[in-house]
Amino acid sequence: MSDLPDFHSAIVHVITADSSRATLPFQRAHRVEQYATAFWFNELVEETAEGAVVRQYLLTAGEPARVEMAEFTLRPELCAPAMSAEKLMITDFAQGWIHLDDLGVAVMPDTALYAYAARKGWSWTTDEITDGVAATEEDIARLGGTPVPAYLLGHDVDAASGAREQALVVGEVVRTDEDGVRWLGTLPQGCVGAPVFIGAGLGENSFKLVCVGVALPGEGPHPIATFDRIRTALGALAPDRRGDAPVVTVTATESQVVEPKRRWWQRRG
Numbered sequence: 191m192s193d194l195p196d197f198h199s200a201i202v203h204v205i206t207a208d209s210s211r212a213t214l215p216f217q218r219a220h221r222v223e224q225y226a227t228a229f230w231f232n233e234l235v236e237e238t239a240e241g242a243v244v245r246q247y248l249l250t251a252g253e254p255a256r257v258e259m260a261e262f263t264l265r266p267e268l269c270a271p272a273m274s275a276e277k278l279m280i281t282d283f284a285q286g287w288i289h290l291d292d293l294g295v296a297v298m299p300d301t302a303l304y305a306y307a308a309r310k311g312w313s314w315t316t317d318e319i320t321d322g323v324a325a326t327e328e329d330i331a332r333l334g335g336t337p338v339p340a341y342l343l344g345h346d347v348d349a350a351s352g353a354r355e356q357a358l359v360v361g362e363v364v365r366t367d368e369d370g371v372r373w374l375g376t377l378p379q380g381c382v383g384a385p386v387f388i389g390a391g392l393g394e395n396s397f398k399l400v401c402v403g404v405a406l407p408g409e410g411p412h413p414i415a416t417f418d419r420i421r422t423a424l425g426a427l428a429p430d431r432r433g434d435a436p437v438v439t440v441t442a443t444e445s446q447v448v449e450p451k452r453r454w455w456q457r458r459g
């Protein structure tokens with residue numbers, strides 16, 4: 191019997207348990223266009239006795255971030271106390287991002303978002319994609335020409351209401367020398383900019399969760415900007431370009447190795 195159902199169920203469980211509050215849908219304000227997903231990422235600065243010192247950003251695809259006014263959809267679970275407003279409008283939106291043009295990725299230091307929440311009397315209560323989950327060069331090198339099951343965590347667009355519910359989309363990723371890493375399968379409207387995960391097998395019925403990178407716009411199989419390159423690009427930014435991204439110490443432990451549970455997960459892309 192194939193082990194795929196067990197791994198599939200366990201990977202879905204880990205993604206939804208650890209990363210469901212990491213994503214934030216946005217779109218061009220007052221328009222039914224430029225729908226995308228952003229997500230929080232903790233760039234590791236250093237390890238100390240107190241914990242990991244990290245710098246926090248929002249990440250997304252570069253193209254949808256190039257609008258002058260946009261709105262984030264706020265989910266109640268991302269705010270404490272929960273916000274009554276469902277939208278967060280941002281002017282000069284394009285200027286708030288650092289564009290890593292060679293990768294097609296945009297990053298936003300969280301400073302302005304933290305300051306806004308403090309002024310309004312609430313706090314962000316998010317999950318983040320951590321450095322320990324973000325793909326390394328070795329993780330990407332292990333991908334090859336054989337498609338690997340993959341999972342995209344984004345916010346699609348309801349055709350009738352325009353609602354931005356979170357969706358876990360199942361597809362595959364593949365890496366070639368010519369095209370880099372690509373997403374094979376459906377990429378719903380609104381899911382550009384979302385994080386893409388795989389479960390990297392470790393043998394003996396266990397795996398580690400790996401966030402491969404950011405889903406980008408494109409024709410046919412969508413390109414993925416991989417985290418090994420994103421990490422290098424962030425490290426190369428001059429301090430004045432980081433936009434005073436908040437630096438915090440976190441002590442939460444990361445789930446690196448997971449034993450798959452024996453059950454099917456029902457939803458498939």
